[in-house]
Amino acid sequence: MSISKESNSDLSLFENHEWLGQFWFPDSELKFAGVLRYRPSTGVEIQYLVLPHENFPETQYLHGVLDNGKSCTLFGKFSISEFSSFATSSGTHNFKCCVIGAHITPNTYFKEFYINISSMQDFFHIRK
Numbered sequence: 001m002s003i004s005k006e007s008n009s010d011l012s013l014f015e016n017h018e019w020l021g022q023f024w025f026p027d028s029e030l031k032f033a034g035v036l037r038y039r040p041s042t043g044v045e046i047q048y049l050v051l052p053h054e055n056f057p058e059t060q061y062l063h064g065v066l067d068n069g070k071s072c073t074l075f076g077k078f079s080i081s082e083f084s085s086f087a088t089s090s091g092t093h094n095f096k097c098c099v100i101g102a103h104i105t106p107n108t109y110f111k112e113f114y115i116n117i118s119s120m121q122d123f124f125h126i127r128k
Contacts, residue, residue: 011100014040021072023048023064025057026105036066036074036098044095046074049088056080063103073099075106 011017017038023046024031034048050056058079064072076095 016040019066019068021064021066023062023074025059026061026063028057030056034064036064036072038098042094044074044098045092046095047090047092048080049090050080051088060106066100070100071103073102073104075099 019036021034021036022031023034032048032050034046037045037047039045046062056079058077060075060077062074062078064074066072074095075097076093078093078095080089080091
């Protein structure tokens, strides 16, 4: 799978996407590297690598910057708790959703937004 360089308008919910990125906990200086993936079958996940740190907070969302320069926000409970103080820790974690193009919080309100889902009829099955 290649690293995605497309704009948001080129993203498809029917295709796999992958970005390298730097991610961080809100209101924290703690940053770590990771690969953000979207797969239609599994949703949004991050594969991460962190250096030892004793105070990684638990959070409901992460902020990040992807290799295409876009900001992103990942929503879902996230914590790093298992690693030795002598080595890095790595893992994979699933998230509920990802917003690409902005750093927002769970309390962010929008006056309006636009979503274009091509082939939306493929998501719905109408019974006769």
